[in-house]
Amino acid sequence: MSWDAVAHYFGAHGLELAAMAATVLGIWLTTRRLLICWPITLLADFLYLVVFYRARLFSDALLQIFFVAFTLYGWWHWWRGVRREGEVRVERLSARGWAAGLVAGAIGAVLLGWLMERVGAALPHLDAALTSYSLVASWWGARKHIANWWLWIVVDAVYIGEYIYKDLWPTALLYAGLVALAALGLRDWRRAEAAQIAACTTLRSGSPAM
Numbered sequence: 001m002s003w004d005a006v007a008h009y010f011g012a013h014g015l016e017l018a019a020m021a022a023t024v025l026g027i028w029l030t031t032r033r034l035l036i037c038w039p040i041t042l043l044a045d046f047l048y049l050v051v052f053y054r055a056r057l058f059s060d061a062l063l064q065i066f067f068v069a070f071t072l073y074g075w076w077h078w079w080r081g082v083r084r085e086g087e088v089r090v091e092r093l094s095a096r097g098w099a100a101g102l103v104a105g106a107i108g109a110v111l112l113g114w115l116m117e118r119v120g121a122a123l124p125h126l127d128a129a130l131t132s133y134s135l136v137a138s139w140w141g142a143r144k145h146i147a148n149w150w151l152w153i154v155v156d157a158v159y160i161g162e163y164i165y166k167d168l169w170p171t172a173l174l175y176a177g178l179v180a181l182a183a184l185g186l187r188d189w190r191r192a193e194a195a196q197i198a199a200c201t202t203l204r205s206g207s208p209a210m
Contacts, residue, residue: 013170019047020174027178030141031185033088033192038075045071055166058121062112063131067138074142081144089196090189093140093147101136101151108132123162130155130162146193149186153179 022044029037049064078088093101109129116124133155140148156178163172 015047016051016168016170019044019051020170022047023174024177024181027181027185031181031188033090033189035075035078035082035088038071038078042068042071042075051168051171055168056120056122057127057166058116058119060127060131063134066135070135070138070142074138077142078144088144090146090192091144092193093145097145098147101140101147105129105133105136108135122166126158126162130159146186146189149182149189152182153186156182 022040026037026041026044029040045064045067049061049068052058052060052064081088109125109132112132113125113128116128121127133151137148137151137155140151156175159175160172160179163169163175
């Protein structure tokens with residue numbers, strides 16, 4: 001491949017590559033439970049909004065608008081937790097929470113798929129389902145639920161196939177990396193949860209009897 005071809009590729013896909021870099025950095029910082037993850041993620045949201053709109057993946061473009069809202073909420077919610085407890089403390093999702101999230105995702109997939117089919121979107125039902133469950137995963141992440149990583153692993157794995165089909169190879173490569181990052185986040189957040197439980201147990205055992 002010539003340098004001219006490389007330069008042309010980067011010129012044609014510069015926005016997508018920038019969005020890819022911001023997304024990877026934002027998610028890696030999220031796995032580390034660092035508050036700075038949110039402004040980086042906000043930048044990625046806006047960049048991918050443009051990328052997906054140009055590709056006529058309207059559900060994904062719409063998803064970025066919701067991501068902006070969830071990113072701002074997550075930023076505030078984590079910041080409040082840090083002020084109160086000195087760190088970002090993760091939380092386990094209840095069985096009821098799991099059920100509610102999965103049902104909400106299914107309802108959203110049906111309604112959004114119906115809408116996207118009528119506006120001529122590419123892959124309307126698949127893209128709608130992925131969009132809907134991405135919103136569920138984003139909400140769980142903003143609420144600091146470990147379950148968000150399990151859902152992201154599944155959703156991102158399916159996204160890989162969608163983006164290969166749409167010839168968005170940098171984004172497909174990105175989502176392969178996101179599956180790995182989600183697995184890393186799952187591991188690190190579970191370790192954080194175990195440390196929290198151990199700290200609470202130690203505190204209780206050291207407390208004087210009432």
